[in-house]
Amino acid sequence: MKLVLGVSGGIAAYKAALLLRLFTEAGYEVTVVPTAAALRFVGEPTWAALSGRPVATDVWTSVHEVPHVRLGHEADLVVVAPATADLLARAAHGQADDLLTNTLLTARCPILMAPAMHTEMWTHPATAANVTRLREHGVHVLDPASGRLTGVDTGPGRLPEPEEIFAAAVALVDRDEDGTAPGQGSDRHTPGSADPLAGDLAGRHVVVSAGGTREPLDPVRFLGNRSSGKQGYALAEAAAARGARVTLVSANSDLLVPAGVEVVRIETALELQEAVRAALPGADAVVMAAAVADFRPRDYQDNKIKKTHGEGQQDAAPTIELVRNPDILAGLVAERGTSASPVIVGFAAETGDASGDVLTLARAKLARKGCDLLVANEVGRDVTFGKDDSMVHLLRPDSEEVRTVGPAPKLVVAGAVWDEVADLLTGHGTVPAGQ
Ligand code: C5P
Numbered sequence: 437m438k439l440v441l442g443v444s445g446g447i448a449a450y451k452a453a454l455l456l457r458l459f460t461e462a463g464y465e466v467t468v469v470p471t472a473a474a475l476r477f478v479g480e481p482t483w484a485a486l487s488g489r490p491v492a493t494d495v496w497t498s499v500h501e502v503p504h505v506r507l508g509h510e511a512d513l514v515v516v517a518p519a520t521a522d523l524l525a526r527a528a529h530g531q532a533d534d535l536l537t538n539t540l541l542t543a544r545c546p547i548l549m550a551p552a553m554h555t556e557m558w559t560h561p562a563t564a565a566n567v568t569r570l571r572e573h574g575v576h577v578l579d580p581a582s583g584r585l586t587g588v589d590t591g592p593g594r595l596p597e598p599e600e601i602f603a604a605a606v607a608l609v610d611r612d613e614d615g616t617a618p619g620q621g622s623d624r625h626t627p628g629s630a631d632p633l634a635g636d637l638a639g640r641h642v643v644v645s646a647g648g649t650r651e652p653l654d655p656v657r658f659l660g661n662r663s664s665g666k667q668g669y670a671l672a673e674a675a676a677a678r679g680a681r682v683t684l685v686s687a688n689s690d691l692l693v694p695a696g697v698e699v700v701r702i703e704t705a706l707e708l709q710e711a712v713r714a715a716l717p718g719a720d721a722v723v724m725a726a727a728v729a730d731f732r733p734r735d736y737q738d739n740k741i742k743k744t745h746g747e748g749q750q751d752a753a754p755t756i757e758l759v760r761n762p763d764i765l766a767g768l769v770a771e772r773g774t775s776a777s778p779v780i781v782g783f784a785a786e787t788g789d790a791s792g793d794v795l796t797l798a799r800a801k802l803a804r805k806g807c808d809l810l811v812a813n814e815v816g817r818d819v820t821f822g823k824d825d826s827m828v829h830l831l832r833p834d835s836e837e838v839r840t841v842g843p844a845p846k847l848v849v850a851g852a853v854w855d856e857v858a859d860l861l862t863g864h865g866t867v868p869a870g871q
Pocket of ligand 1: 705724725726727728729730761762763764765766781782783784785
């Protein structure tokens, strides 16, 4: 897989070095094409060392190889990160005043751009018009993330994390190989073609719960669990990369919110239930990746519970009475009734015990919960809680087949889950017009 990594001249160029590593480690053959301004931020030796290949810097080097045409022709994918306001402007207007813009004009493969700039530049009507124009030309332009910018300011304009750009690029390649990518390949320049950013989840709204709920006992204590939120956040990230509108209901996770994802922060199981319900009208799929507490303390103590409880009771420990939390997933299934929408996905953390192995337990849980897909996590193998990798079995009620994924990065697991959801959505009504 031949990839051109274009780097334009913004401070975020240093993050492109990390992105380059992700690509090379995944086996891509990467030629880095930095602009002259990019080279002022990160020098040629860095790109050459990390890519293991000569760096293509201008149209006047090795002219006999016609680099301004060859690089674009040979590429299977072009990624520009960061794409500055200036690069977006030049690319939108078909300028060819350096090697990178020449390459963008000659490439007939998918092109992904990850803009990064100050908020004022990103929100300026000129930049907005350039982005619209590029998207009309079939270029996939990611929305920048919000957060801390170079100075003291914050706002939209931050380069998405290298892992997010990588995931979006991989999703593009996968779709292109399937031949299912709209607005790609030879029709990339067809005016008025379908939304060029569209993936197989374009026009869909998905709700993902992530993290672990906390059930407060008093102002300082809670009953909680070890869920990091990594799997749920990876699901949100992967769905956004595939074109979905994503609402992420996040329970007590401080992970970085993926670009383009709307987050609703909650703490308890009851709040999670309310937030999921509020996001649900019109949603196409709900993925319950959160670890929801089955029980909560019956009474919340307004004041911190003291070590001692009164005269003569210094050593007595308090008894905490618990009550059941609702099973949110089962409730969603019950409320959906006989409708096929939304698609409902449950997670299960299983270890296997005397009553059966992981798959037997998962099959029973799938039947009990009544959802459309159960993602059974193998826990206790040092591959799930808080880790970047996990191993899952995907089970559907309509099939005896089990798809096993991993141990693999949670982003890969997320991709497999969305493959199943996309399959389940086929036939669940059409995507609204204009998507
Ligand atoms: O029954 P168990 O807790 O193993 O089921 C896990 C699945 O059910 C997860 O998808 C989790 O988000 C969901 N769940 C829920 N409400 C609960 C407990 C779990 O929706 N009270």
